[in-house]
Amino acid sequence: MPTHQQRLRHTTLPGKHFAVLDPATGEAFGEAPDQHPDDLDAIVGRAHEAWLGWRADPDARTAALRTAADAVEAAGPDLAPLLTREQGKPLAESCQEVARTAARLRYFADLTPRTELIADGRPVHSEIRWRPLGPVAGIVPWNFPLQLASAKFAPALAAGNTMVLKPSPSTPLATRLLADVVSTALPEGVLTIVTGREPLGARLASHPGIRHVTFTGSIPTGRTVARDAAASLARVTLELGGNDAAVLLEDVDVQQITDRLFWAAFRNCGQVCMAVKRVYAPARIHAHVVEALAQRARATVVGPGLDPGTQMGPVNNAAQLARVEDHTAQALADGGRAASGGRRLNRPGYFFAPTILADVPAHSPVVTQEQFGPVLPVLPYRNLDEAIEAVNGTGFGLGGSVWGSDLDRAAEVAGRLDCGTAWINHHAELSLAQPFAGAKESGVGVAGGPWGLYGNLRPFVVHRPQEPYQ
Ligand code: NAD
Numbered sequence: 022m023p024t025h026q027q028r029l030r031h032t033t034l035p036g037k038h039f040a041v042l043d044p045a046t047g048e049a050f051g052e053a054p055d056q057h058p059d060d061l062d063a064i065v066g067r068a069h070e071a072w073l074g075w076r077a078d079p080d081a082r083t084a085a086l087r088t089a090a091d092a093v094e095a096a097g098p099d100l101a102p103l104l105t106r107e108q109g110k111p112l113a114e115s116c117q118e119v120a121r122t123a124a125r126l127r128y129f130a131d132l133t134p135r136t137e138l139i140a141d142g143r144p145v146h147s148e149i150r151w152r153p154l155g156p157v158a159g160i161v162p163w164n165f166p167l168q169l170a171s172a173k174f175a176p177a178l179a180a181g182n183t184m185v186l187k188p189s190p191s192t193p194l195a196t197r198l199l200a201d202v203v204s205t206a207l208p209e210g211v212l213t214i215v216t217g218r219e220p221l222g223a224r225l226a227s228h229p230g231i232r233h234v235t236f237t238g239s240i241p242t243g244r245t246v247a248r249d250a251a252a253s254l255a256r257v258t259l260e261l262g263g264n265d266a267a268v269l270l271e272d273v274d275v276q277q278i279t280d281r282l283f284w285a286a287f288r289n290c291g292q293v294c295m296a297v298k299r300v301y302a303p304a305r306i307h308a309h310v311v312e313a314l315a316q317r318a319r320a321t322v323v324g325p326g327l328d329p330g331t332q333m334g335p336v337n338n339a340a341q342l343a344r345v346e347d348h349t350a351q352a353l354a355d356g357g358r359a360a361s362g363g364r365r366l367n368r369p370g371y372f373f374a375p376t377i378l379a380d381v382p383a384h385s386p387v388v389t390q391e392q393f394g395p396v397l398p399v400l401p402y403r404n405l406d407e408a409i410e411a412v413n414g415t416g417f418g419l420g421g422s423v424w425g426s427d428l429d430r431a432a433e434v435a436g437r438l439d440c441g442t443a444w445i446n447h448h449a450e451l452s453l454a455q456p457f458a459g460a461k462e463s464g465v466g467v468a469g470g471p472w473g474l475y476g477n478l479r480p481f482v483v484h485r486p487q488e489p490y491q
Contacts, residue, residue, distance in 0.1 A: 039218060041194055044109040044335040045325035045370045051107070053193035056217040058224035061185070064213050065230035068156035068183040071210030076153045076181040079133060086130035086179060088206035093123040096202045104167060104195040105326035109334035109371070110289050112326055122171040122199065128453045129179035132474050144491045151478040153181030154256065155232035158225045160246065162238045163189035163337050164292040164393075166196045172468060173235050174203070174212055180477035182233070183211045187225055190218050191338045227252045233477060236260070237294075239391075240416075240462050247465070258466035258476055260294070261459060262391045263419025266412040267297040267448060268434060270405075270425030275306060275313050278424050278446065283317040285422070285448035287375050290333055291395040292341070295420045295442070295449040299388055300399045301408045307401035311379045314399065315360035318375035323366065335371040336394055342371040345394030348387040349376060352398065357381035362395070383411060391417070405434070413439040418460030422448040 036056075040049035075082065093100070101115035108115070134151035141147075159173030166188055174184045188196035193216040200214040215221060226234045227249035234250040236243060237260040250257045267282060269275075286297040302310040326334040336342040342365070349363060362374030376396040381388060387398050402408035412421060421438035424446050425431040435443040441458045444450060451457065457469035466476055 039190060041107055042191075042338070043106055043370075044337050045106075045327075045372075047339070047370050051194050053190070053197065053216040056215050056221060058217075058221050061215070061221075061224055061228055062230075064185055064215060065156055065228050067210040068185050068213060069230055071208055072153070072155055072181075072183045074208060075178075075183055075211050079181070082179060082181065083130050083133075085206045085208075086126050086175070089203045090123045090126035090130065092202050092205055093119065093126060093199065096198070100167065100195055100198055100202070102327065103198060104192075105334070107192045107194050108163060108166060108326075109337050110326050111331045111334055112329075114289060115326070118165060118168050122167045125168070125171045125175045125453055126203075129175040129474065132176075132179055132471060134180070134474060134478055144488070145484050145486050148483045148485055150481045150483065151180075151475070152481045154477060154479060155182060156230055157182045157184045157233040157235060157477065158228070158231045158255075159184050159186040160222050160225065160234070160236045160238065161186070161188055161196075163191040164289060164294070166192040167199050169237050170196050170199060172237070172473075176468070176473040177233070177235065177477045178207075178211060180474055182477055184213070185225060185231070186212065186214050187222050188214070188216065190216070222246075223249055226250050226255075229253045231255050233258070235466075235468070235476075238262075243465075256466075256476075258468060259464055260457070260468060261419075261463050262393070262417065263294045263296075263459065263463050264298045264389075264391050264415055264417040265295055265420045265422070265440070265448065266438075267300045267422045267424060268405075268408060268412060268438075269300065269302045269306070269310060270423065270427075270431060270434065271303050271305070272426040272430075273306070273424050274426055275309055279313040279317055281447070282424065283314055286397045287318070287321070287333060287395055288449075290336055290373075291397070292337060292393055293449060295451075296393075297397065297422065297448050298392060300397060301402050301412060302399055304401040304403050307379075307399065311360050311377060311399050314397065315377040318361035318377050321375050323372055323374065325370070333375060333395065336373055337371070339371060341394060342373060345373050345392060345396055348390070348392045348394075349378070349396050352378050352381045352385045352387045352396075355382050355385040357385065357387075357398070389415060409434070409437050413437075416462040419463040420444070420449065422446075 038052040041051040104115040139147040157177040161169040233256040235258040243259040324331040362376030366372035378398040422444040456472040458467040
């Protein structure tokens with residue numbers, strides 16, 4: 022029996038391809054079809070055809086998505102190493118990503134919209150039903166290729182839409198394999214993956230046959246996508262960048278939190294939209310926090326994701342590595358100090374030492390922008406109100422966290438964060454059932470849980486008298 026990966030190789034499209042690099046070596050190890058934007062007309066046309074059947078039978082959808090979840094789990098031994106190879110993350114994290122992808126499919130398979138009746142004293146009742154939108158475009162980045170792909174297609178398909186999905190050109194292979202695996206449970210045309218370089222994504226976002234564009238990526242690209250989708254007035258859901266802060270309170274037990282706080286910043290090599298990207302520590306304990314995090318950073322095993330001992334892999338691509346290097350160099354030039362790391366590792370691939378920065382001024386780009394890599398500034402504060410003002414004083418509003426021993430006090434401070442999700446003594450722990458929505462420039466629309474399902478539906482209202490001619 023051929024493995025899924027072997028089957029994928031045999032089904033590779035003819036035509037032009039682009040190289041896919043292994044970030045642990047910087048060398049090409051595979052290729053993906055470089056599809057032309059003009060191909061989208063036929064692809065979106067097939068997605069529309071498929072939608073006419075797919076939207077009609079909710080029970081068939083539930084059964085198909087459950088079968089797809091089982092297929093994803095079974096393909097884990099193929100999917101996880103391929104994901105690590107092109108993305109860079111440790112294999113254990115790729116396995117978690119595959120498991121989360123299957124879990125999300127299962128969650129949405131069993132979620133159905135509720136028909137509601139509004140009886141407001143009039144003789145006519147309003148019955149609210151929910152209808153799917155049509156073909157949906159999903160566009161995702163390279164940091165969690167499978168998890169984010171499923172965050173797009175699981176709710177869209179469960180709602181009765183079809184999807185054309187475009188992964189990042191940095192990580193097309195595991196997503197192609199995932200789509201291949203999921204499609205074994207679906208009618209043809211329900212889920213189609215397209216791979217290629219820009220302007221493929223721009224053309225997909227502006228395609229007149231697309232009725233919803235659900236995008237995850239950076240804020241600047243999100244703006245462009247929103248402009249492009251305006252051409253056909255398609256609905257837009259944007260999950261964008263973050264610059265999450267962790268606020269440590271006076272009573273925090275530094276030893277207790279160091280490991281968790283460190284991994285909240287450095288998991289997936291810091292390439293998490295909701296990673297902790299800046300820490301605010303009371304001035305009295307600032308030096309202690311810096312040294313505890315730096316010690317943890319120095320002890321971290323950095324290496325290729327496929328090596329069993331690796332705790333942190335490489336940065337995913339050369340452009341992102343250059344961004345991390347620039348932010349770090351600027352922070353040091355601004356008077357900052359690297360308590361650990363501060364440089365690229367002297368080996369092939371895109372490795373950067375986990376870096377804890379102290380004495381960085383508040384205006385430095387590593388504080389004001391999204392570094393999206395293994396670099397963390399720790400800033401001292403003397404007055405909590407001023408710290409909260411600094412935390413909220415950016416255009417970002419994805420998440421934030423408060424760390425301390427008095428949970429009531431921490432919860433009160435968490436309530437003052439201007440963001441979509443706040444945690445106490447944790448960061449970036451998400452439930453499949455919760456709404457996920459960034460505040461300010463970090464997002465438009467709501468994903469996750471039932472809100473994610475309704476984000477892929479439109480209300481259809483029938484007004485009905487209680488008596489025939491009332
Ligand atoms: P990006 O915005 O550069 O690219 C995202 C996707 O958009 C890729 O598939 C890319 O090929 C495509 N794209 C590029 N230009 C396009 C265009 N003009 N029109 C349509 N599509 C286009 O982001 P990235 O560098 O791949 O990912 C990192 C960013 O993603 C970070 O800012 C991170 O915070 C964000 N992110 C956000 C979330 C969230 O849920 N809020 C989750 C993960 C990542």
